[in-house]
Amino acid sequence: MDKALKDPGKSSIKLVKKSISTNNNFANLKKTSKECIKKEFILEGLDCANCAAKIEEEVSKIKGIDSANVNFVTKALTLEIGEINKTKELIAVTTEIIGNLEPDVRVVEKQSGKLLKKEILLKGLCCSNCASKIERESNNIEGVKSAIVDFAATKLIMEIDNSSEQTVIIDRVKEIVKRIEPDVNVVVLEGKKVNSKIEESEEENDKSELVKFALGAAIFGIATAFKFSNTVELILYLISYVIVGGEVVLRAIKNISRGQVFDENFLMSIATIGAFTIGEYPEGVAVMIFYQIGEMFQDMAVNRSRKSIAALMDIRPDFANLKIDDELKKVSPEEVSIGDIIVVKPGEKVPLDGKVLEGSSMIDTSALTGESVPREAETGDNILGGVINKNGLLTIEVEKEFGDSTIAKILDLVQNASSKKAPTEKFITKFARYYTPVVVFSAVALAVIPPLVIGGANFSQWLYRALAFLVVSCPCALVISIPLGFFGGIGGASKNGILVKGGNYLEALNNSEIIVFDKTGTLTKGVFKVTELKPRDNMPSDELLAYAAYAESYSNHPIAVSILNAYGKEIPGDAISNYEEISGHGIKVVVEGKEILAGNYKLMEKKDILYEQVETVGTVVHVAVDKEYAGYIVISDEIKEDSAKAIKTLKSIGVKKTVMLTGDNKTVGNKVARELGLDEVHAELLPDQKVENIELLDKQKSEKGKLVFVGDGINDAPVLARADIGIAMGGLGSDAAIEAADVVIMTDEPSKITTAIKIAKKTRTIVMQNIIFALSTKLILLVFIAMGLGTMWEAVFGDVGVTILAVFNSMRAMKAQNS
Structure with a gap:
């Protein structure tokens, strides 16, 4: 009865929950009813984005594989295999294809379980090739399941099988790093104290770099300000150049030796060395100095953005006060087990999910939900890790290990969101691969062809133009700023209590045309109360309620809970037998020898029981005892305060149609739809009918338009998976919602959907601004320099200056935007 009464879609809750527990990436399942399994692999040694695209394309063609996705950032290959009985053969074919395309790449299956x-x-670490080498060799260490180098964050992230071997493995990593990059310092991250030491060492390193740069600039100033012989002048310029730009040239040589030619170090080295060869000593040094100044500002901007993003995610608790007998022991949250008792003092973060055993306090949930108003927590309440205890002393029983806690999942989602690239990011990555070589060869042509074709043309003059042309060509402004823009948008959304699982979903939100809502728990509070008891004949009201409560005793559905709460007595399990749930109709059960039917009017009709037809805005539960109608119970739900505002604001930002799908009766569905101003409502739907309605609505959108489904997580998992974008009302800690959807609203407020779309639009605007600004500036400078109207000074601005401006612009995406 429980699922059928309010929303038949909820009848599959146990089945779906089991599915999600065995596959934590439910949201990424192919959106079809066809059964398939998911396999994940690490492509060790994959360091070419073009090769990654080729692997994805070729593997996708294998018959029996429904889809293949290669994430170049994490080196991960995800397969969805339709022909389950041929899994081994299909994996073997996949491995063979990868071996043919990239012989140096090793395919390693990701293992499930605790690591x-x-x-x-x-x-x-400043060499991407060295990073790939470190990653490849670290993956070969025995006991390491996976090792991924995040080059942007200069971090090596490892998964280790056995924690007892971590010391040996880390020592081995240090050996590898020292051999490949002797100047790189290896620091194991263990929380804020280590991070503060890292920041101190970074500041010291920055100071030494600044001193070195100042010395080189001073020597350049002396060489420029005073007159010296040609030999002395050349020596001074060379010394200045080596001090300021020697590191750049060395990096370029190292990268060339590894086959990585077309990068910024190579372009800048060729341009400045070329200036020396044609006698432009001052300009060669000056351009390198200006370039290094620009790099310093660029690093400052990127570091600032990284810190801003890190600050958004600074919700990880550092410790837990574990209660052992009458003593408190400060331990890492990972060391706490389910059932342990922890104590949280005023001002401390709650480290793990659990239930309050003793005490009451106001808690700050802003880190998880973006809501600034504190909430009250008292004995018996559930509480989440990551919230801050404001004033009271709380004793909590731990209900989840740290790895399974809400905060751990949020951290993992946001930190790994950048691995799901938006189409714009993919385009820029592909564009950069072809753009730089084309410009380099164009520069060669610019240096060689005019002196051969144009009479009286000076080779050194055209070489100078070609060198300046090279400097402009680097696409750093796009490669750095665009992913940063999307990551900033995801960070800004999380600040508002909106978890977006990837840049692809953030970009897709821009094209939201049709938004479909579930009713219960989405537009309404999902908090039901028994508002009317109507027994028939001489049956007492409390007896009618008792029969309904016994029938609902195995259910955790909101309607069932409301009946059980209204009954308020303990139900002995041995009194109930032959429990049967009739999907879309209700419950049949035997209670102390009597057959009880409890459900909607469809159940009464199916069992040929004459029932009283009721017109009401609440949900009606009809009850029959031994095939005799006993009466009905009315349960009412409330509309959320901001549901009407949500529908209105969605229309104002361009959403074409809003629809509600519900398993509730038409009277209730139509009333809610009228109150909220929805365009369409479809009521009394079974689970498969919801999916059918989504399919029909999907045909109404434009070619680029997206259909969004908003539900309350696990109960609507099939429809969430079928929609282009699934948004779950995750509440404070709905595991199922976090697993099943593409976007999770942590506050349960429908109006946050508007906020998510606004953030998506703002992010796209910033990204497009960067693309247009960078490309147009570079194009104009390339033309001017080719015509002899620009120098290397303008060229360096076209590279470094544009990058700095684009990065600073990207940082605007991190600012929270309220609806």
Whole structure:
């Protein structure tokens, strides 16, 4: 009865919950009813984005594989295999294809289960090729399940099988790093104290770099300000150049030796060395100095943005006060087990999910939900890790290990969101691969062809133009700023209590045309109360309620809970037998020898029981005892305060149609739809009918338009999976919602959907501004320089200056935007 009464879609809750528990990536399942399994692999040694695209394309063609996705950032290959009985053969074919395309890439299957995760800072890592080498060799260490180098964050993230071996493994990593990059410092990250030490060492390193740069600039100033012989002048310029730009040239040489030619170090080295060869010593040094100044500002901007993003995610608790007998022991949250008792003092973060055993306090949930108003927590309440205890002393029984807690999942979602690239990011990555080589060869042509074709043309003059042309060509402004823009948008959304699982979903929100809502728990509060008892004949009201409560005793559905709460007595389990749930109709059960039917009017009709037809805005539960109608119970739900505002604001930002799908009766559905101003309502739907309605609505959208479904997580998992974008009302800690949807609203407020779309639009605007600004500036400068109207000074601005401006612009995406 419980699922059928309010929403038949909820009848599959246990089945779906089991599915989600065995597959934590439910939201990424192919949106079809066809059964398939998911396999994940690490492509060790994959360091070419173009090769990744080729692997994805070729593997997707294998018959029996429904889809293949290669994430170049994490080196992960995800397969959805339709022909389950041929899994081994299909994996073998996949491995063979990858071997043919990329012989140096090793395919390693990701293992499920608990793994120790370690993060290692590679301080001073500035060579992407070296990063790939470190990653490849770290993956070969025995006991390491996976090792991924995040080059942007200069971190090595490792998953280790056995925690007892971590010391040996970390020592081995240090050996590898020292051999490949002797100047890189290896620091194992273990919380804020270590991070503060890292920041101190970074500041010291920055100071030494600044001193070195100042010395080189001073020597350049002396060489420029005073007159010296040509030999002395050349020596001074060379010394200045080596001090300021020697590191750049060395990096370029190292990268060339590894086959990585077309990067910024190579372009800048060729341009400045070329200036020396044609006698432009001052300009060669000056351009390198200006370039290094620009790099310093660029690093400052990127570091500032990283810190801003890190600050958004600074919700991880550092410790837990574990209660052992009458003593408190400060331990890492990972060391606490289910059932342990922890104590949270005023001002401390709650480290793990649990239930309050003693005490009451106001808690600050802003880190999880974006809501600034504190909430009250008291004995018996559930509480989440990551919230801050404001004033009272709380004793909590732990209900989840740290790895399974809400806060751990939120951290994992936001930190890994950048691995799901938006189409714009993919385009820029592809564009950069072809753009730089084309410009380099164009520069060669610019240096060689005019002197051969144009009479009286000076080779050194055209070489100078070609060198300046090279400097402009680097696409750093796009490669750095655009992913940063999307990541900033995701960070800004999380600040509002909106979890977006990837840049692809954030970009897709821009094209939201049709938004479909579930009713219960989404537009309404899902808090039901028994508002009317109507027994028939001489049956007492409390007896009618008792029969309904016994029938609902196995259910956790909101309607069932409301009946059980109204009954308020304990139900002995041995009194109930032959429990049967009739999908879309209700419950049949035997209670102390009597057959009880409790459900909607469809159940009464199916069992040929004459019932009283009721017109009411609440949900009606009809009850029959031994095939005799006993009466009905009315349960009412309330509309959320901001549901009407949500529908209105969605229309104002361009959403074409709003629809509600519900398993509730038409009277209730139509009333809610009228109150909220919805365009369409479809009521009394079974689970498969909801999916059918989504299919029909999907045909009404434009080619680029997206259909969004908003539900309360696990109960609507099939429809969430079928929609282009699934948004779950996650509440404070709905595991199922976090697993099943593409976007999770942590506050249960429908109006946050508007906020999410606004953030998506703002992010796209910023990204497009960067693309247009960077490309147009570079194009104009390339033309001017080719015509002899620009110098290397303008060229360096076209590279470094544009990058700095684009990065600073991207940082605007991190600012929270309220609806």
